[in-house]
Amino acid sequence: MKNSDTTLQQIRPQLPVRLFNGFGALLEKTRISSTRMSAADLIETAKRRCDLDDFGEGDFFEALSRLLESCQSEARLNLIGKIALKVDVLETLCSRLQMERDRRLYPEIERQQIREPLFIVGLPRSGTTVLHSLLAADPEHRCPLMWEVRSPSPPTHVDEKRRIQRATQSCNFFNWLVPAFRYVHAVGAEVPQECVSLMTPTFMSDQFDAMYYVPSYRAWFFGQDLRPAYQYHRRFLQHLQFRRAAPR
Template sequence: MSAGSVKGEVFDITDMHAPVLTAMQKAALAGAAQASFDFSVQAILAAAHAQTGLSDFGSMDFAPRLELWCQCVKEDSFLSAVSHAALWTMFVRYASDRLRVEDICSRHPEILDIVIDRPIIVAGPPRSGTTHLLGLLSADQRLRSMPWWEAIAPVPTAADAPSADDPNPRWTRAAAGWEQQDAMMPLMKYMHEFSPDHISEDIELQALDFSSYLLEWLVLAPKWRDYYLSHDQSGTYAYLKKGLQVLTFLRGPNRWVIKCPQHMEQLPALRATFPDATYVITHRDPVASIRSTLSMWLYASRILRTKTDPEEPKGYWIDRYRILLERCVRDHHVLPAEQTVDVYFHQWIKNPDAILGEIYAKAGLPLDAETLATLHKYHADHDPSVKGRVVFNLERDFGITADDIRKDFEFYFNHFPVEREVK
């Protein structure tokens, strides 16, 4: 498998510290400032009830977590009006989708008997290539995956029924949302794409339980981080499984490929929930992943925050990666060797076919020539280097060097044979 000879455009975001806003960005911020939102559990659940006509949320043990999410939103004084509007919409969507999940399970209790058969689960540091690997494996049609249009509306409503004018209204809504985001932040697609067909992280299903590390990507939320890391996540992983069962009932089959970087720090809960899984753990120089995260946060700040301060992501995410990788080092032993593939970035870029062969062998799936050709085609069609890439400049944008970051991760390099990639 090779990347091909055509390379996409290279983008250098030179206004990171003093963003030059477009007319559309200014209009969006001004428009959002006209609205106000009640970030309370009562208001969000009432809005979800009004939207769905349903009232059974299942176990209400999520309510304290939602309350803390709301508190973190209110305490982050630098969230922009656009962020408030987006977060309100998101919280209500999660509550509404939870209502729909509970409703379909009450009408079809057999859903909870569906076996999620030997899933392939990808985990790795955020911004390290796990999304591409997930998409690559999902190209194998023997495996079930969750595209973005389905992730944001897992249970279709009557309004989502296909028609002659629109064969998939959920896809159409997802496409409209993606077009809006792309117009607002046109370089984001080179860092993290949310087009309707891209394969989503399973964190969207965990969010129906109002947990996971998702909120940390949207709000500066150390209070939530500390709560989440100190509480058992088994219940939220059980809700993830419930979501997969619902999606299997609606659209089959039951052999899944899923991924989320968060799984690296939740390996015991992951293992207990999916004991027959094949675990694919990717590893890369943390500096390569961290510089991408820092740059993505700072670029998005021009719309999502009222200030663009490089100290915000630098002060939060370097330490957050350390916690994630420390927990992976601590708990990796709970994964059975015969079910686990550790994928090292420097090996992947040289010989991905050998690694794919190991993944398929441990998953008990034949990797024949036809399947390999399908995977090769996906890689060629979705190669990030062809699509285009953003330049990440640690010293200019964050006043820090690769060595400054890497010194806090010697424990990781000592445990896993990860090559130092960023100079």
């Protein structure tokens, strides 16, 4: 019984979180709710925020639209969930804008060769993350880290400490918000990051299905040609390798 109580306590949201979400639920009941998010509005917001307008090659509008529609009609997001969705999408859009700017400022990025990449393939919860972490411990391997995937621009060592600090604060907040998640998957600024995060700028990634209950997006996603997502994955790796290279 004691173990069950501990487990329930671990998954129970913090009191401030419950109060905040309760306030959001009250707004929903009184129909004082926020306007639904649209892909077009978020794209324009990201452009204004970054003072940039070039997202590069690849059309992600349909993918983003389907993700937002599924999140808002199926995921049953609470108030914090809605805020997190908007923040995550805007950060992803801004990263894509900034990375495209970086490719113009640093033409060498496009000439980066991704040689002999290692692929880990396996079912969820089968130990792939452990293997990934073991391989990342070898200095011969260039493994993306959470902080640099979250803040890939600029592709230099400028503001590196500040970016790591911001990522650490974000991870600490997430661990406070969802304390039980650390028992499922390690969260940290300098923890190796997996490929799904490098595909998020295309909005065609398993990461969204893992974060939200989005059955219609999932069904659409599984029917897509994912070559654009893998092509962007390669572009992201070029970006990271330009900042810090390794033998493989």
